[in-house]
Amino acid sequence: MQIIKDGNIVADHWRHLDDDQAPAGDQFTVSFARWLAEKAALLATGAAVGVRLNGDDPLDAIANDLPSLNLIVVEFPSLTDGRGFSIVRLLRDRYGFDGEIRARGDFIRDQVYFLGRVGVNAFECRHECDLESLLSALTDFTVYYQTASGDRQPPARKRG
Amino acid sequence: MYQYDEYDQTLVNERVAQFRDQTRRFLTGQLSEDQFRPLRLMNGLYIQRHAPMLRVAIPYGLLSSGQLRMLAHIARHYDRGYGHFTTRQNIQYNWPQLEQVPDILADLATVQMHAIQTSGNCIRNTTSDPLAGVCVDELEDPRPWCEIIRQWSTLHPEFAFLPRKFKIAVSGAAKDRAAAQFHDIGLYLVSNERGEVGFEVMVGGGLGRTPIIGQTIRPFLEKRHLLSYLEAILRVYNLFGRRDNKFKARIKILLKETGVEKFTRMVEEEWARIREDLILDEEEIERVSRQFLPPAYALDANQDTSFKSRQAEDPNFSAWVRHNTVEHKIPGYRAAFISLKAPGIAPGDITDAQMENLADLVDRYSFGELRVSHTQNLLLADVKQADLHELWRQLRELNLATANIGKATDMICCPGLDFCSLANASSIPVAMEITSLLEDMDYLYDLGDIRINISGCMNGCGHHSVGHIGILGVDKKGAEWFQLTLGGSSSNDASLGERLGPALIREEVPGAVISLLKTYVELREEEESFLETVKRTGIEPFQEKVYANH
Incomplete structure (x- = not known):
């Protein structure tokens, strides 16, 4: 399937494993609970491993694991559940995670700009979606009033 | 007042374009009703009883004459020739067509106005003291801080999908005329023992179904840390506020369930981590403050006889x-x-x-x-x-000189059942009937300052729980009933009204209010106000009169 990553539409080869699916392939993600329970075994497969996070998952519990992780998927169970926005912000700023953070789930085009600003750099639709349209949403706005992940310059300094 | 530069104007213009596209996609079926709802709400657009209702932001209640003319133009061309000012210092139009809303927003943008975040589960219009900058009891003008908060909260990428709506008020005077203690965040400008001016930060106040008075979580916050502290509060709320029940989703419930000490600790921990990254620099404070300098007052104005x-x-x-x-x-x-x-x-x-x-x-x-x-x-x-x-x-x-400010006929009143799809009962006709019974101006003035607030349902848009007399519409088996409360206040002496007794049918309400006012006149001592009398006597003597015939 295809996703958006770093502003481009690219092919994606990650597999999202259910908790009862055996690890397979060289890139897969697992649930937060499974990661905590099986991390040594998962890493021992030699594959690149990612973790899928939900709004209730306590981030502190994986803080020390972040260097071993190649991908963090932040799940958006509904378009009105905004916890993911703060989770991404914490991953980038509090925990300094600089790998791929992927939004996945029921977000819509109109949230893509905000997601990009808080630090999401990859977008995966759960159902069919128009990736071209999502891509253009990343630049819905050319100006903003907030600092953001990776952008510490006070907005006031951007004024002409 | 604050004037947009090109940067501010670009943002509002881009917002108009974005909403135009969202409306187009909804009307052509590319966005479902469920998907469009949070998007239109974030732009102040409700689907109401008769038609969409559009709420336009008036940041901290400040308007220029040119903006007022544009509001008149919108009322005439897109609506039925009138607008309705709200308790959040905004204006609402009750009859626009959905298809025309993008054009309305484009017109508003030409006078530096918008409808951004006037509804929805996001940070709403920051409100303040209507007498900011001119009153005699002010420590410092709150408007520059309101504008700084307005900008920070406008399209904040992290806080657009909060558990519930979020309201901030700032007051800089000794007398709180902004009901700051009834906001999700209330800020008082205060000075510390060294004479520096900063903010007292209160959290978790609110009206609505569960009215609660805000609690101070930081008695003094340095000005330069304002935004980092707000951001820390909002982040804790966004992560931990309840999302399972919309009636328990406001920050006041999080504060109550977590406990103020633990909540404060969570905020302070997050703040300690981010405070150096989000410092308001002097230059920016200066830039904004310069736009609120006093006008060129005539020095000899007091020579007039x-x-x-x-x-x-x-x-x-x-x-x-x-x-x-x-x-x-x-x-x-x-x-x-x-x-x-x-x-x-x-x-x-x-x-x-x-x-x-x-x-x-x-x-x-x-x-x-x-x-x-x-x-x-x-x-x-x-x-x-x-x-x-x-x-x-x-x-x-112009019929705009009614001399009744602060008096019994100066009621706060929500649109009620006549317009709002949430309401259980009519509020406007009740207000009008009460007014019609108080035609005698000498009697009205003799009653002194009194706040009567009417809400058509427990969501409390008419601030009934902080009315000296509160009137709340409730639905009982399909009929309109009203619950009366006494002794509420949204000022410094913040308090919630106490329930007077069983609900009354609509026809009984105006008479009951008149009876409450008469009882006050009988009971008052010397110059005592209505609220002071209620606080001294309690509600019993009032109950006796109102329910005497029941």
């Missing part, structure tokens, strides 16, 4: 001055309230023609600016005392 003689000659003018104008920090000036509570008019309503004519008066007599108060009135903040008589004369011709 006509003001006194006009009052002596004309008792109607004198009554208007006494009840509708207040002292100004500059001698020879007064701030003049425009009552939107004339008999027979829905509280807060104003017509297109009134707005246009008023805009001319604002240009002539008050430096081209006016304010909206949370009590749904307007204010010309900077009028020379020598001009007041002429202003009053012209306001009278």
Whole structure:
């Protein structure tokens, strides 16, 4: 399937494993609970491993694991559940995670700009979606009033 | 007032384009009703009983005459010739067409206005003291801080999908005229023991179904840390606020369930981590503050003698001055309230023609600016005392000179069942009936300052729980009933009204209110106000009178 990553539409080869699916392939993600329970075994497969996070998952519990992780998927169970926005912000700023953070789930085009600003750099639709349209949403706005992940310059300094 | 530069204008223009595209996608079926709902709400657009309702933001209640003319234009061209001012210092239009809303927003953008975040589960319009910058009891003008918060909260990428709505108010005066203790975050400008001015930060206040008075979580916050502290509070709320039940989703419930100590610790920990990354620099504070400098007041305004003689000659003018104008920090000036509570008019309503004519008066007599108060009135903040008589004369011709500010007929009232799809009961007709029973102005003035607030349902848009007399519409087996409360206040002595007794049917409500007022007159001692009497006697003597015939 295809996703958006770093502003481009690219092919994606990650597999999202259910908790009862055996690890397979060289890139897969697992649930937060499974990661905590099986991390040594998962890493021992030699594959690149990612973790899928939900709004209730306590981030502190994986803080020390972040260097071993190649991908963090932040799940958006509904378009009105905004916890993911703060989770991404914490991953980038509090925990300094600089790998791929992927939004996945029921977000819509109109949230893509905000997601990009808080630090999401990859977008995966759960159902069919128009990736071209999502891509253009990343630049819905050319100006903003907030600092953001990776952008510490006070907005006031951007004024002409 | 704050003037947009190219940067601010670009943002509002891009927002118009974004909403135009969202509306187009909804109308062509590319966005479902469920997907469009949070998007339109974030732009102040409700689907109401009769038609969509559009709420336009008036940041901290400050308007220019040009903006008022545009509001009149919108009322005339897209609506039915009137607008309704709300308790959040905004204006609502009840009859626009969905297809035309993008054009309305484009028109608003030409006068530096928008409808961003006037609804939805996001940070709403920041409100403040209508007398900011001109009152005599002010430590510091709160408006620059409101503008700084407005910008920070506008399209904040992290906080657009909060558990529930989020309201912030800032007050800089000794008397709280912004109901700051009833906001998700209330900020008081205060000075510390070293004489530095900063903020007292209160969290978790709110009206609605579960009215709660806010609690102070930080007695003194340095100004430069304002935004990092707000961001820490919002982040904790966004992560931990309840999302399983929308009636328990406000930050007040999180605070209550977590406990104020633990909640404060969570905020302070997050703040400690981010505070150095989000410092407000002096230059930016300066840049914004410069836009709120005092206008060019006439130094000899207090030399005028006509003001006194006009009052002596004309008792109607004198009554208007006494009840509708207040002292100004500059001698020879007064701030003049425009009552939107004339008999027979829905509280807060104003017509297109009134707005246009008023805009001319604002240009002539008050430096081209006016304010909206949370009590749904307007204010010309900077009028020379020598001009007041002429202003009053012209306001009278516009039916805008009702001399009842702060009196029993100056009610806060939500749109109610006549417009709102949430309401259980009519609020506007009840307000109008009460007003019709209080025609005798001498009696009205004798009752003194009293706040009567009416909400058509427990969501409390009419602030009933902080009314000295609160009137709440409830649905009982399909009929309209009203619950009365006594003794609420949204000022410094914040308190919630106490339930008077069983609900009354609609026809009984105006009479019950009159009975409460009569009881006060019988019970009061010396100069005691209604609220003071209720606090001294308790509600029992009032209960006895109202329920005597039940």
